[in-house]
Amino acid sequence: MSPTLKPTRPPHSKSRTHPTPVPDLHEIVIQTRAVAINPVDFAIQTVGTGLFPGLTFPRTLGMDLAGTIVEVGNAVTRFKAGDRVLAHPDVLKKTAAGAFQLFIVAQDNMASHFPNNTSFEEACVPPACLSVAACGLFQKDYLGLECPTVPPTPNGKILLVCGGSTSVGCNAIQLGVAAGYEVVTTCSPHNFEYVKKPGAGYAFDYSSPTAVEDILVVLKGKLCAGAVAIGNISPPGNGTAAAEACLDIVAKSQGAKFVALAMVYQGKMPEGVDGKFIIGSTLKDNELGAKIFEEFLPKALEAGSYLYAPEPLVVGQGLERIQEAFEVVKKGVSARKVVVSL
Template sequence: MTEQNTALWLRKRGAPFEVGPAPYTPPAANEVVVRARAIAVNPIDGIPGFLYRVVVPWLTFPAVVGSDVAGEVVEVGPGVTRLRPGDRVLGHAVGMEKSRNRAAEGAFQHYVVLMQHMVSPIPGSMSFEQAAVLPLTLSTAATGMFQQDHLGLAMPGPDPADRPETVLVWGGSTSVGSNAIQLARNAGYRVVATASPRNFDYLRSLGAAEVVDRRSRDAVREIVDRIGDSPLAGTLAIGSGSLVPAVAIASRTNGGKRVASAQPESVTRLRGPRARRRGVRVSGIWGGTLKDNEVGPAIYVDFLPAALASGAYRSAPEATVVGTGLARIPDALRRLRDGVSARKLVVTV
């Protein structure tokens, strides 16, 4: 197959994004190529040049970054039987991961190479724009909740029985939090979550049983009260300042006393020793690690396709389309830096 590819390049560390021709890379074993129709942006895609040395020091340039893509499968590699050309899918593009580090696998281009077990078919009724909302933040929530080195919770599945344990999601209206709430509910846990009051109804619509204002001076006490005697199975700490209250709550409730943090690794490492003294184990999430263990296929192959089709899982939060074309991605990143609330910024391609 000879397709004309175009990518949004980062020619070197700190360089501005630049649209230009790119090679079409055919899929290797257990890979597929997807023609991107919508791409979403995440904070990591817009970090300033100097931070690349800290966050992704291995990344080689010229690079194509980006994690979230939805589109049509155009070609499948050897060993791929669950996907066919023409399938409408979403996928987590892992080109920025240390073990991949390959421009062909970045989301910011027309033809993206994806690992087949990080791809999920989407229902015909779901737009590509709405589907692109999910991948990285779904992966991040799933990594924190289900990997054994983090919370090690029970996996989600169809018709889960209600469990007696609670999961706390601090930062429930973030994209990561929106997924964490839904994953926990689909595994049968009761969910307590925080957000700003304007997002309380949104969190309830995702399945949170209790919602608390994250800015309330009494948030820790309120949450401890609402968890009550129910064992706390684990906490996902999302957003700056989330670790201090998350550790305080874990130390004051019954249960596993584990907190998985989506904060930068340096912040998580700083808080770790103090948390340990309070009997709480804090671990730092890297949202791409599930591609190398049982959690990736459990989510993208076994759980998500059926859950999206049945409506048990929503693509949330709501997509806001910033524009059309790869050249609009930098605008989306600028808007993301200004802040969003219960929204995901997406570009149509």
């Protein structure tokens, strides 16, 4: 039997016990050792079916974890019991995939090995936001960029990431650089050096009244591959300024006229520019999942060219600390990812 933390009715949660899950053909069962908190977790808890119609409660939440495999499905060949992995489980598909429990199931194409010198608390940081960034950058119905490689092959194009110090932003920067793009990003001035660690070539103050004009100077004479604009998923309109800046820059620069939106944007698109809200789990159903979690990420982590960013902020140990961790995220953290050890 496996303890789990389930919202019984938004915004409440309760610890329950249920049978340890059994993997389907292409699933793995993971004993969870550390989980990270995303704003979407408590957004689901608070808004419930208003955010994701079709969800039922009680439901175990959580989209970021690291742990040890205890069982694999009959069609799984890449993993075995005892392997240390990070994973992005499909919590929207089944409650047995929610990260906030001691044993979970995940699809094998949404998990990666990580080096032995990495802690579980570090390893649980990237998966979900890595998936969001990857969908926005590489899927054909978004920016459709070339996939990342180890080592990267520079292509001379520029990628704009508005919100580079966020969890999605850190991953978008790293994936963009690994795919051969020079990255321009926006953030608070105190995070300028921070966003350059994952590879941003330029960092601009998002609140500056001249930010758009300053970025256009950098882009002059170069091809822009498009942009990723990042804000919180709830409430609608959060991150509007980032979206509008990205849309304005893309409209006025040479190159792709598309902005991948990691937010609910309700404003008007400039003429000739398109944008789309990123559904960050769709890579599990196409070839991108394996390209990122199987072909790219393990090599990049082993080579030390991909950072576990933002840095983990461990706020406690045990499932009973999850709700407390939600409150820490709600109050706001900068350039950190809130983590709970299990």
